[in-house]
Amino acid sequence: MTGILIDPGKCIACRACEVACEREHGRSFITVFEFEGSAVPLNCRHCEKAPCIEACPTGALFRDKDGAVIVDIKKCIGCDMCLLACPFGIPEMAGKIMVKCDLCPERRAKGKLPLCVQTCPTGALTYEEPNGFSVRRRKSYAERIALRRAHDVPQL
Amino acid sequence: MFPSFDWEKCIGCIACVRTCMGGALSYTDREGIRTITFEPGLCDGDLLCLKLCPVGAIKPSPKSSGSSATFPLARCENCGKLTDFTVKEVEWGKERGLFDVFLCPECKRVESAKRIGEGFE
Ligand code: SF4
Ligand code: SF4
Numbered sequence: 001m002t003g004i005l006i007d008p009g010k011c012i013a014c015r016a017c018e019v020a021c022e023r024e025h026g027r028s029f030i031t032v033f034e035f036e037g038s039a040v041p042l043n044c045r046h047c048e049k050a051p052c053i054e055a056c057p058t059g060a061l062f063r064d065k066d067g068a069v070i071v072d073i074k075k076c077i078g079c080d081m082c083l084l085a086c087p088f089g090i091p092e093m094a095g096k097i098m099v100k101c102d103l104c105p106e107r108r109a110k111g112k113l114p115l116c117v118q119t120c121p122t123g124a125l126t127y128e129e130p131n132g133f134s135v136r137r138r139k140s141y142a143e144r145i146a147l148r149r150a151h152d153v154p155q156l
Numbered sequence: 157m158f159p160s161f162d163w164e165k166c167i168g169c170i171a172c173v174r175t176c177m178g179g180a181l182s183y184t185d186r187e188g189i190r191t192i193t194f195e196p197g198l199c200d201g202d203l204l205c206l207k208l209c210p211v212g213a214i215k216p217s218p219k220s221s222g223s224s225a226t227f228p229l230a231r232c233e234n235c236g237k238l239t240d241f242t243v244k245e246v247e248w249g250k251e252r253g254l255f256d257v258f259l260c261p262e263c264k265r266v267e268s269a270k271r272i273g274e275g276f277e
């Protein structure tokens with residue numbers, strides 16, 4: 001599994017990732033949400049079991065060799081079914097095709113990081129290579145649960 | 157062969173409309189109602205629509221006649237905004253376990269960002 005690991009504790013809501021993404025793609029596929037006392041940059045999660053891939057009636061969504069979930073614009077008809085299925089509300093319609101985060105394939109082909117990750121000044125975004133991501137994500141999730149238990153915070 | 161539509165089965169997703177090359181299938185969203193129309197005069201019989209329909213609402217038929225159906229659009233269950241999805245699509249999504257609560261894309265993003273902020277990605 002690959003993707004961008006978000007560390008909301010580090011995000012300072014400078015929106016450099018949004019600007020970087022827009023420079024690479026012409027529009028930004030990452031959005032910073034600000035809440036009271038915290039900020040969360042959100043992009044496609046490149047889900048391990050991606051509901052969008054299963055929902056697409058034309059087979060336009062596929063996983064590339066790095067594990068990124070990609071739209072084949074030749075097959076996409078812009079029907080919105082991926083958006084209905086996506087738990088994060090990520091797919092956007094650009095005329096008659098769907099567009100979303102593709103983890104910067106041209107950059108990856110040259111061995112470079114996705115531009116948002118490269119740009120983030122605080123390290124709130126980390127690019128995880130295949131196999132590293134889910135392991136670390138599970139680990140940090142487990143650590144948080146343990147912390148909550150230790151501090152007697154109610155489990156959500 | 158031509159497509160024949162079972163509008164009872166149809167969930168109004170417009171996958172068929174989007175794939176239709178000749179313009180035989182069309183739709184409008186007006187005042188919270190989606191109308192899908194099949195105009196056989198423009199149909200070239202390629203049946204691309206039939207292959208895409210997620211609920212099997214289209215069957216091949218030697219004869220074709222014009223038909224149309226209306227579908228109320230669904231509102232976000234959080235902010236109440238009218239969405240681009242029909243009530244039947246939302247019911248279909250719930251039956252398939254895609255979601256329990258139907259949110260518009262904007263609310264989905266905010267809610268999932270909140271969860272990630274709380275450490276529950
Ligand atoms: S578009 Fe949504 S469902 Fe698909 S991989 Fe990205 S986050 Fe997951
Ligand atoms: S909009 Fe495109 S990618 Fe999304 S479900 Fe429809 S055909 Fe597939």
Ligand code: SF4
Binds near residue numbers: 169171173192208212
């Ligand atoms: S693809 Fe099937 S369910 Fe979707 S609008 Fe067409 S007939 Fe209805």
